[in-house]
Amino acid sequence: MSGPNTNYDPVEVTPLSPDEVARMRDEALAAIASARTLEELKEARIAHFGDKAPLTLANAEIGALPPQARAEAGKRVGAARAEVKRALAERTAELEAERDRQVLLTEAVDVTLPWDRMPPGARHPVTMAADRLTDVFVAMGYEVAEGPEAEAEWYNFDALNFPPDHPAREAQDTLFVAAPGDAGPGGKSSAHSGVILRTHTSPVQIRAMLSRPLPLFVVSPGRCYRADALDATHSPVFHQIEGLAVDEGLTMADLRGAIQSFVDAMFGEGLRTRFRPDFFPFTEPSADVSMECHICRGASARPGGEPCRVCRSQGWIEIAGCGMVNPRVLIACGIDPDRYSGFAFGLGIERTLMIGHGVTDIRDTTEGDVRFSRAFGTEI
Ligand code: PHE
Numbered sequence: 001m002s003g004p005n006t007n008y009d010p011v012e013v014t015p016l017s018p019d020e021v022a023r024m025r026d027e028a029l030a031a032i033a034s035a036r037t038l039e040e041l042k043e044a045r046i047a048h049f050g051d052k053a054p055l056t057l058a059n060a061e062i063g064a065l066p067p068q069a070r071a072e073a074g075k076r077v078g079a080a081r082a083e084v085k086r087a088l089a090e091r092t093a094e095l096e097a098e099r100d101r102q103v104l105l106t107e108a109v110d111v112t113l114p115w116d117r118m119p120p121g122a123r124h125p126v127t128m129a130a131d132r133l134t135d136v137f138v139a140m141g142y143e144v145a146e147g148p149e150a151e152a153e154w155y156n157f158d159a160l161n162f163p164p165d166h167p168a169r170e171a172q173d174t175l176f177v178a179a180p181g182d183a184g185p186g187g188k189s190s191a192h193s194g195v196i197l198r199t200h201t202s203p204v205q206i207r208a209m210l211s212r213p214l215p216l217f218v219v220s221p222g223r224c225y226r227a228d229a230l231d232a233t234h235s236p237v238f239h240q241i242e243g244l245a246v247d248e249g250l251t252m253a254d255l256r257g258a259i260q261s262f263v264d265a266m267f268g269e270g271l272r273t274r275f276r277p278d279f280f281p282f283t284e285p286s287a288d289v290s291m292e293c294h295i296c297r298g299a300s301a302r303p304g305g306e307p308c309r310v311c312r313s314q315g316w317i318e319i320a321g322c323g324m325v326n327p328r329v330l331i332a333c334g335i336d337p338d339r340y341s342g343f344a345f346g347l348g349i350e351r352t353l354m355i356g357h358g359v360t361d362i363r364d365t366t367e368g369d370v371r372f373s374r375a376f377g378t379e380i
Pocket of ligand 1: 199200242280323345347
């Protein structure tokens with residue numbers, strides 16, 4: 001192996017000559033000065049200050065010099081490297097400052113821009129209408145009652161005095177879930193009754209009479225289903241709100257009063273209501289309720305009146321079905337019809353919403369188009 005270099009001739013160790021060191025330093029300083037970005041500066045650092053940079057390699061050769069030559073060469077190379085190092089640090093600071101300036105310019109936040117482009121969520125108009133209708137009756141002292149949407153046929157029909165062959169049970173109206181005697185959840189045989197999707201909220205009447213003490217005043221909003229095709233006036237899924245009162249001495253006059261208060265609260269005071277005979281198996285007598293048209297107030301139906309789109313110039317709008325609870329229904333629920341009487345009413349929530357707001361197509365209430373909902377505001 002090599003011993004001390006006794007034939008040292010400094011001129012022959014070219015990389016360590018003053019000229020060469022100066023050249024390497026100047027080249028490094030020029031590269032650093034000309035770096036326009038931090039990326040370019042990184043390349044210059046690797047080329048001129050990295051492990052394989054000429055000055056680094058020259059520095060490594062100092063050890064191979066004879067002792068008497070090392071100090072001078074070390075000083076020269078050290079000074080050159082120190083200068084390069086300082087230049088790198090300065091240029092880094094400059095370029096970083098420049099980058100930060102650019103970031104502030106290009107990523108500036110314009111605090112005057114609108115910030116509320118994400119509209120807040122809102123409850124659906126049908127939900128809001130259901131709540132408003134419910135509130136009218138809650139304010140009169142009614143309690144809210146609920147029942148399942150997949151309902152026993154017995155509650156939906158039998159207990160409500162629908163004969164077994166009533167056409168409403170037919171497949172075109174009722175959506176069947178399970179046939180009578182089908183295995184219920186867990187493989188157990190379910191009740192004798194079949195299971196259907198409730199076709200109205202009236203089964204909640206039965207559930208309320210079977211489970212609550214008398215006197216009874218309940219209101220039950222909820223979703224109902226019928227095997228109808230979706231068109232402008234029919235939807236297979238819709239909402240109803242049901243009212244039921246059972247007490248001693250209730251008469252049709254109480255029913256009229258309840259309906260009138262509801263119309264006053266929903267459409268403003270002063271609209272007359274009209275009862276016409278109708279038929280429902282669970283009420284006797286039964287009536288269909290109309291209110292005076294809130295738009296033309298009946299004027300369109302009088303001679304010479306302007307036509308009215310809302311009531312089709314009838315002057316009246318049908319809003320609900322109602323009646324006195326059929327004694328047979330009271331008996332089915334274990335209530336003595338000689339002591340108690342009751343009244344019930346049911347109305348469509350979509351229909352009431354449509355009448356109140358001039359909506360002509362029920363599909364608007366189911367399609368989820370925010371342009372429809374937005375017109376009702378953003379009540380959360
Ligand atoms: N349930 C009836 C329907 O859906 C409405 C109604 C309710 C009628 C209560 C009378 C009493 O048509």
